[in-house]
Amino acid sequence: MSTESDPRRNAGAGMAPGDPLEALRLLSRLPLPHGAAPRRGAAAGWAWPLAGALIGALAALAGGAALWLGLGAGSAAACVLGAQILITGALHEDGLADCADGFWGGQDPRQRLEIMRDSRIGSYGTLALIVTLLLRWNLIATLLAHGAFAAFAPLVAAGALSRAPLVALLHLLPNARGDGLAAAFGQPARATVLLAAAWGLLPALLLSGPAALGAAVAVAGAAALAARIARAKIGGLNGDALGAAQQLCEIAALAAFAALLAG
Numbered sequence: 001m002s003t004e005s006d007p008r009r010n011a012g013a014g015m016a017p018g019d020p021l022e023a024l025r026l027l028s029r030l031p032l033p034h035g036a037a038p039r040r041g042a043a044a045g046w047a048w049p050l051a052g053a054l055i056g057a058l059a060a061l062a063g064g065a066a067l068w069l070g071l072g073a074g075s076a077a078a079c080v081l082g083a084q085i086l087i088t089g090a091l092h093e094d095g096l097a098d099c100a101d102g103f104w105g106g107q108d109p110r111q112r113l114e115i116m117r118d119s120r121i122g123s124y125g126t127l128a129l130i131v132t133l134l135l136r137w138n139l140i141a142t143l144l145a146h147g148a149f150a151a152f153a154p155l156v157a158a159g160a161l162s163r164a165p166l167v168a169l170l171h172l173l174p175n176a177r178g179d180g181l182a183a184a185f186g187q188p189a190r191a192t193v194l195l196a197a198a199w200g201l202l203p204a205l206l207l208s209g210p211a212a213l214g215a216a217v218a219v220a221g222a223a224a225l226a227a228r229i230a231r232a233k234i235g236g237l238n239g240d241a242l243g244a245a246q247q248l249c250e251i252a253a254l255a256a257f258a259a260l261l262a263g
Contacts, residue, residue: 015195023047023143027163028055029089042188044194045167049160053203056159059083063140063155064148077141080155081133092250095243096132097125102240103233112233113177116240132247139254146261154257157204157212160252164200165223166242175225176236203217208257215256222252 025032028051065157066076085093098115101122106112115122121129143151170185171193188196204212220261226245230237 014043014046014191016040019044024054027051027091028087030087032146041169042170042185043192045170045185045188046192046199048163048166049196049200049203052159052161052163052200053156053217054159055084056156057086057089057152059159060148060152060155063144063151067144067148068253073141073144074137076144077137078138080144082135092243092246093129094135095240096241096247097121098240100124100128100228101243103229107183109176109234113238116234116238123163132251135251136229136254137260139251140257142259143254150261153207154211154215154254154261157215157255158250158253160200160203160245161212161215161219161253164196165219165249166246167224169227169230169237169245173231174191174236176230176234176238176241210262211257214260215253218256219249222248 017257019040022039023032024030027048063076063080066079067073072078100253101118101124102112102114102116105122105123106115140151140155143154167188171188171190201212201216204215208215223245226236226241226248230241230245234241
């Protein structure tokens with residue numbers, strides 16, 4: 001992947017004060033002010049886990065409010081999912097559906113990428129959304145069955161941990177095509193990847209303790225699987241593949257926390 005065509009590919013790897021706000025503008029639909037500072041693209045990726053933690057916290061509060069109102073764990077889990085979808089604008093779910101349609105509906109990388117450009121959803125995308133939403137709902141309900149306080153930390157941690165690997169994927173995989181969201185980000189520096197990993201793990205450790213380490217291992221495995229599939233199907237990465245990877249990583253993190261609570 002060339003590093004000369006886009007200045008954001010050569011952006012500094014440090015942490016800029018505006019990066020968390022840029023991350024929230026990218027990963028959420030929250031009403032936020034638009035800063036005057038130039039966008040740093042992939043260099044701001046270290047803050048994506050922080051945005052994920054906030055998204056997870058807001059969704060967890062929605063679930064806690066549902067429990068407080070007397071709803072059961074299943075209904076509260078639906079509220080968590082609804083809050084996540086509203087906050088993010090279904091950004092990651094859309095990528096997952098497009099990947100499912102393209103990866104398994106096309107015969108070669110060119111055709112798969114063309115299908116993924118289509119805004120219409122097909123059978124594979126619909127089924128992928130149904131399966132993954134059911135998985136997330138079931139896992140969140142399992143967490144909420146232990147109470148709002150027990151579920152808060154895993155939901156925040158999963159939000160952070162599931163976004164940290166996206167920076168590593170951008171660093172490691174070539175761009176599958178020369179345009180689109182992933183291409184606009186640029187390639188993050190290795191230092192940015194390490195910062196994203198640290199900021200993904202730190203909130204999880206602070207809130208969940210040693211349980212976060214097991215969730216981090218599960219997330220790493222899910223990210224590796226997502227990378228392997230994307231490389232095999234389209235030869236690299238695009239924005240949809242990043243969204244699909246986030247969904248797989250979130251499910252992996254939730255499954256690890258649910259298993260630990262059940263044990």
